[in-house]
Structure formats: C-alpha cells, structure tokens
Amino acid sequence: MPWMTQTATSEARPYHHGDLSRALVEAARRILETEGPSALSLRAVAREAGVSPAAPYHHFKDKGELLDAVAHEGWAALDAALTEARLKAADSQERMTGLGVAYVRFARDNPALYRVMYDCSRDKDALPEQMKEEGAYCQVRNTIDERSGGTASPIDLELATIAAWCAGHGLAEMISFKQFDPLKEALGGEEAFLRGVFEHLGMFAKLDQA
Template identity: 35%
Template sequence: MGTTSTAAAGSYHHGNLRSALLERAEQTLELDGVEGLSLRQLARDLGVSHGAPGRHFRDKQALLDELAYDGFVAMNARLEVAAHAVGTLRERLDAVARAYVAFAVEHRTLLSVMYTTKHAPDASERLRLISHASMDTTTGLLRQGQAEGVLSAGDPERLALVAFAAVHGVATLASNALLDGVPVEAATSATVAVLWAGMTAPPATT
C-alpha cells in the first residue's frame, strides 16, 4: 500500500486514523513480520505526521496489543458462526475446526502475535477475557454433546483443550506449508475424525 493522497490523509483527522493504522499494521505484519512494524513507518504509509499515530497508540506494544484484541474478536466471530450453523454436532465441530485453521492460514503472523500478547505477564484483563471465548465456544459444543448422550462423559474443558491442541497443530503445519501435499481441509477433517472417535468411544471395561 503506497502513501495516500493528501485528501485521503486529511480524512484521518475526522476519526478513522485509528482503524487505518490497525488495517495497515496487520498488512505489514503479514508482509514483514513484527520486526518490520513501526509507528513511524505506518505514519509514512498513510501520509500523516510522524506524531499522529501516537494519539492512538503510545508505542508499538500498545499497537500490537490492540491488533491482538481485534484478531481475537475476528477469529471468535468466525468460530461462533461455525458453531451455530445448521447441522449435526459432528458437522459443527468440523466447521469450527476448519474456521480456526482457515483463520490461522490467512493471518499467520497475526495469530502468533495474538497468542504471544495474550500470554505476556502484563496482558490486560480485557485481552485475557476475549482470548478465552474461542475455547468457551468449543467447550459449549462438547457439553451439548454430553448432555445429548452423543459424547462420552469427561471434563469438557479438558476435552476442549485437547481438541484445540490437535487442531492448532494442523493450523501450524498448514501455515508453514508442512503438510507434505495433504490438502488443508483433508488434514483438518481427519484430525476432527480422530478426536470424535476418541470422544464417542465407550469407557474401557476391565
């Protein structure tokens, strides 16, 4: 994205510079990584004064924090849509997994920033709360399955964590082109199939 025109830059003074900074910052993240991101460069890209971004973000870390928060909002929205789509519980779990992997592939660097920022010692409570929403969505689906007798008994939060670990593994491999030619959706569906088989298996008898 090149430098904006004078007219476009002037419009930022009417309240949308913050959103423009976040949009451009995410683009920069995916192209150049965290190291390539700076408030000064964003100002140049958007054609505003060097001090203008400081009115919205005190420093680069504050910008990254907001990117992380917005990233979780966007990701959680996708997972919520998938979780409440028409279909069986099995189909909706598969849809949630595919939505997560798709987001991870599309926003590889942003996702890394989201989790790194979330786990930072000084992470805000606001960020911690929004970051848990996706796990709550999965846990809710598993609780529903247990209540309906579709899934075996067990701690739904622990099961959701295991499911997340497996699907996140696929997302990581896909984001780094390490699936050895296996289509992303096929790898995701196979992973959910294994998880589903484990969660629906009857307890072992002795």
C-alpha cells in the same frame, strides 16, 4: 511534510485526522498482510497512515499497545469465523470438526495476524478476554458441552476444551511450517487432511465413552 514518502494516502488530510486509532490499526493489518510481520514497525504504520512517527503515541502508549489492538480485532474475526462454521453444521459431531477446520483455515489464511494474536497474549499469564464470554474458547466449550449432552463434569469439560484448543492451535502452527503437500495429495485435498488429523486426535473419545 518530510514524513510523507511514497506510501502516503496523501489526499490533503487535515491537521487532525479524525479517527487515527482505527486508521493505525487498519494500516497495521494492511502491512501485516502485504509485507509480513518483520516489516511491521511503528514508523511504517505511521507512514502507511500518513502521519508523523510520533502521532501514534497519542493513541497508544506503546508499539505493544497498538499490536494489542490489532490482536483484539484478530480475535473478533476468529470468533466470527467460528460462529459461521458452527451455524453451518448439522449435528454436533459435524459441528466440532467444522470448528476445528475453520480454526485452522483462519490461521492459514491470516498467518501474520494469527501470530500477532498469540504473541500479544504471551507474557500476560492469560489468553485475552476474547477467549471468555462470547469468544472462541467459549464457543468451543459450549459445543463440547452440547455434544456431551450436558453430562460432562466441569473439570472434564474444561480439559476437553483445552485439549481441543491445543489440537487446533498445534495444527494451525504446523500447517504454517510445513505444507504437508504429499500427504494432502494422498488424502485428496486439504480438508480431508485436516479431518484426518482431527480424526486421529480422536478428540472427545473420553467424553464419548462416558
């Protein structure tokens, strides 16, 4: 087994793995977390999963398709994080900023995964289906709708959702570039900093005044 170097899980795995698809996705996430995006090669994933470099091709057409699967899991995890934040909030105002803070925190805690999630969506002319249905995008829109008392026009609702999404994503990326440490200190912590930015964004000012 020349492909079995030091990293193999190596417990006399049978010839047929059983559930290699899932194992590969998990291996990929493990590599992403520990060694960063630049170390995420198909061969490294295969190594980590303890199979030959060609094995993944029986489960994914491409390296890209593997990453798509990883991204899919990422979106699901983000959905869960947002749901949790949403249920924890009291009023609808708190629910919105809570969603924003949870979103940014997710991105900060899973920077490599977050990047893969968006890189996979790129050049597909649409954000993944996770953003529709019960996904994160829909959660945000519903919260906005609820907050406006259901009186917002469909167009305004969509615009407001896009605006909120832009703010969250923009801040999420910004945080991964720059730590803003002095600013955080001056404001007394990260949460205060995030809330401060969202406050300045004054999101939903238009919906409020209507």
